[in-house]
Amino acid sequence: MAASTGKGGVTSFQKKSRTKTLQIPGTRPSSQGNQLLVSTGVPSLDHIIGGGIVVGTVLLVEEDSFGNYARLLMKYFMAEGIMTRHPLLLSSAELHPKQLLRDLPAPVSDDIGKAALHQEDVSSEKNVEKEATMKIAWRYQNLRTEQPELGAFSKFGHYYDLSKTMSSEMIDTAPSRLFYLPDELPLEEQGMWNSIRNPAYVKLLQSIQDVVREGQFDLTVPQPKDVSRTVLRIGLHSLGSPLWGEQDGGTSHDTSLPHFLHALRAVLRTSLTACLITIPTHLFQDMAFTRRLEKLCDSVIRLESFAGSEKEQNPAYKDYHGLLYIKQLSQANSLLSYMPDCNDFAFKLRRKKFAVEKLHLPPELQDSQQREQDDPVAALKTPSTGCFSTSGKSKLDF
Amino acid sequence: MFTELNVILGFDHLKPPKGQFVLISDSLTDGSFLIHHFLSLYIKGGWKVCLLALAQSFGHYNAVGQKLGVPLTQAREKGQLRFIDGLKCSLQMYTCAPQEGQGENPLRALRDKKATLRPLYDLVKTQICSEEGVLEGPTLLLVDDLSVLVSLGVSAKDVSDFMHYCRVLMCPTQQGYCRVLMCPTQQSQGAIVSLVHKDADVEDEENSTLFRHMAYHGTVHLAVEGLSSGYSRDVHGQSNLY
Numbered sequence: 001m002a003a004s005t006g007k008g009g010v011t012s013f014q015k016k017s018r019t020k021t022l023q024i025p026g027t028r029p030s031s032q033g034n035q036l037l038v039s040t041g042v043p044s045l046d047h048i049i050g051g052g053i054v055v056g057t058v059l060l061v062e063e064d065s066f067g068n069y070a071r072l073l074m075k076y077f078m079a080e081g082i083m084t085r086h087p088l089l090l091s092s093a094e095l096h097p098k099q100l101l102r103d104l105p106a107p108v109s110d111d112i113g114k115a116a117l118h119q120e121d122v123s124s125e126k127n128v129e130k131e132a133t134m135k136i137a138w139r140y141q142n143l144r145t146e147q148p149e150l151g152a153f154s155k156f157g158h159y160y161d162l163s164k165t166m167s168s169e170m171i172d173t174a175p176s177r178l179f180y181l182p183d184e185l186p187l188e189e190q191g192m193w194n195s196i197r198n199p200a201y202v203k204l205l206q207s208i209q210d211v212v213r214e215g216q217f218d219l220t221v222p223q224p225k226d227v228s229r230t231v232l233r234i235g236l237h238s239l240g241s242p243l244w245g246e247q248d249g250g251t252s253h254d255t256s257l258p259h260f261l262h263a264l265r266a267v268l269r270t271s272l273t274a275c276l277i278t279i280p281t282h283l284f285q286d287m288a289f290t291r292r293l294e295k296l297c298d299s300v301i302r303l304e305s306f307a308g309s310e311k312e313q314n315p316a317y318k319d320y321h322g323l324l325y326i327k328q329l330s331q332a333n334s335l336l337s338y339m340p341d342c343n344d345f346a347f348k349l350r351r352k353k354f355a356v357e358k359l360h361l362p363p364e365l366q367d368s369q370q371r372e373q374d375d376p377v378a379a380l381k382t383p384s385t386g387c388f389s390t391s392g393k394s395k396l397d398f
Numbered sequence: 399m400f401t402e403l404n405v406i407l408g409f410d411h412l413k414p415p416k417g418q419f420v421l422i423s424d425s426l427t428d429g430s431f432l433i434h435h436f437l438s439l440y441i442k443g444g445w446k447v448c449l450l451a452l453a454q455s456f457g458h459y460n461a462v463g464q465k466l467g468v469p470l471t472q473a474r475e476k477g478q479l480r481f482i483d484g485l486k487c488s489l490q491m492y493t494c495a496p497q498e499g500q501g502e503n504p505l506r507a508l509r510d511k512k513a514t515l516r517p518l519y520d521l522v523k524t525q526i527c528s529e530e531g532v533l534e535g536p537t538l539l540l541v542d543d544l545s546v547l548v549s550l551g552v553s554a555k556d557v558s559d560f561m562h563y564c565r566v567l568m569c570p571t572q573q574g575y576c577r578v579l580m581c582p583t584q585q586s587q588g589a590i591v592s593l594v595h596k597d598a599d600v601e602d603e604e605n606s607t608l609f610r611h612m613a614y615h616g617t618v619h620l621a622v623e624g625l626s627s628g629y630s631r632d633v634h635g636q637s638n639l640y
Binding site: 292 | 428430431434454455457458461462465466485486488489492493508545546549550551595597600601602603605
């Protein structure tokens with residue numbers, strides 16, 4: 001066990017690792033095996049899907065009805081990529097990817113001070129000046145404030161402030177590749193939806209392959225030792241929407257999208273990439289089609305927002321904005337997927353933060369419960385029975 | 399790997415099953431752990447395996463194999479394991495232009511509606527058999543998994559035909575089927591294990607048709623499903639044997 005005296009770090013403990021895992025800033029090895037994980041940008045989401053997105057796999061987010069929260073998750077994913085200096089590839093059909101990138105959440109202020117090392121940042125200097133002498137923890141006065149070796153780039157999972165947007169200098173200096181469907185495919189070709197292969201998906205896959213090849217993310221091609229490797233983050237926003245050519249929502253058994261996902265898996269498994277795809281599956285009429293798409297992706301979560309549904313009025317859900325279901329977790333390179341404790345999660349969007357939590361039903365929702373018909377908790381348990389239900393009564397009721 | 403399962407099925411790594419068509423079906427959970435089980439059973443026993451991998455890459459099987467103590471890269475180099483990379487073939491089919499030679503790609507049926515899975519069967523045959531076209535020693539054909547072919551657009555009928563041909567290749571002395579083709583004294587040396595997804599909550603016609611055909615052809619059916627009482631972290635599911 002090499003005991004270094006600390007290169008300015010707080011701890012001098014170093015784990016002796018036998019296996020040679022790639023050391024890439026912004027990733028960490030998973031607890032389940034020798035796999036690398038990247039953060040989605042939302043630490044609570046990372047925690048419930050087993051630590052993060054496994055490098056080489058796809059996280060599918062089935063969108064909520066209005067697509068707001070899925071778009072937010074995509075922004076978090078891209079923002080995390082900028083903070084960890086991972087190159088980005090963003091594709092979108094309706095919203096121009098530049099617009100999506102312009103609106104990323106800003107990282108919380110103490111990260112900015114360390115992250116903007118190449119910029120002059122006055123605020124970080126001000127923070128240092130304001131540090132008062134410590135009265136209680138005076139032994140720590142002389143130690144430097146925590147400066148991780150590689151700065152904020154090596155940290156896994158950052159916190160973001162939704163009320164502010166990321167500075168445009170940070171966004172512009174990040175290496176990114178954009179795929180905007182109306183630019184890539186002229187309108188005349190977009191009319192060829194009845195061919196077996198949807199040309200939009202083919203173009204997208206070809207551009208993904210090009211980026212992987214050019215950026216040297218391909219693991220099958222040996223790289224010289226001194227080239228530092230990094231992970232490519234691919235974000236495919238709102239794939240499978242009518243703008244991509246999915247007309248009947250799966251009833252015609254059009255195999256373009258499944259074939260695209262299968263071919264994408266072939267590209268991802270042999271390269272250093274992590275992919276987040278959002279698909280508006282609520283538009284598909286055929287559940288079997290959605291299920292096939294899910295099986296072809298590695299991890300799947302579904303968002304259901306309360307906006308506009310009757311659940312919005314339900315006091316049991318008053319703290320939350322929607323529910324999150326984990327439908328599938330990645331099993332790539334391991335015998336088993338990560339098993340979460342429970343599958344009842346809800347998300348809430350505060351002014352500054354988006355967080356995912358376990359759904360807690362409060363023990364009592366109203367101060368006085370007069371009639372069983374009014375009890376919303378009981379109403380949740382038996383949704384199918386009506387107001388005057390006699391089922392669910394205990395033996396003591398008479 | 400699973401010794402109780404082996405005892406129940408009558409399999410053993412010293413005496414591999416002969417003439418068996420094992421169908422694994424999973425519903426709302428993942429049955430691919432059984433694929434790893436059969437793979438490690440055969441590799442440990444030193445028998446020949448042909449793995450038709452349509453769902454995962456070689457790295458996946460290798461990573462799991464390392465944890466289970468089964469060296470797949472060595473087996474592949476020695477020739478004991480023949481790996482057919484379905485993902486790579488599918489990617490090639492997807493990105494090549496239609497005029498270019500689709501050539502030798504075994505998954506030509508994914509682009510060409512008139513083609514069947516015959517090229518894939520030919521590839522399997524060349525990988526498994528010796529020059530005379532006969533199986534040498536106990537061999538296993540592992541197909542992971544058939545539902546991917548259906549998702550990619552191959553009809554259930556074509557997949558069923560493909561599996562029928564494979565079955566004739568691997569287990570020829572099934573009663574009543576192959577007297578025309580082979581002399582009945584030939585020992586059936588091979589076995590097939592294939593995986594089909596059959597989700598109970600979703601009505602997928604093609605998949606159900608495929609499952610019914612496979613269940614009819616199969617000798618052993620292992621059904622893997624979640625617990626009927628709901629999700630539990632420690633117990634992942636239950637499996638039934640038919």
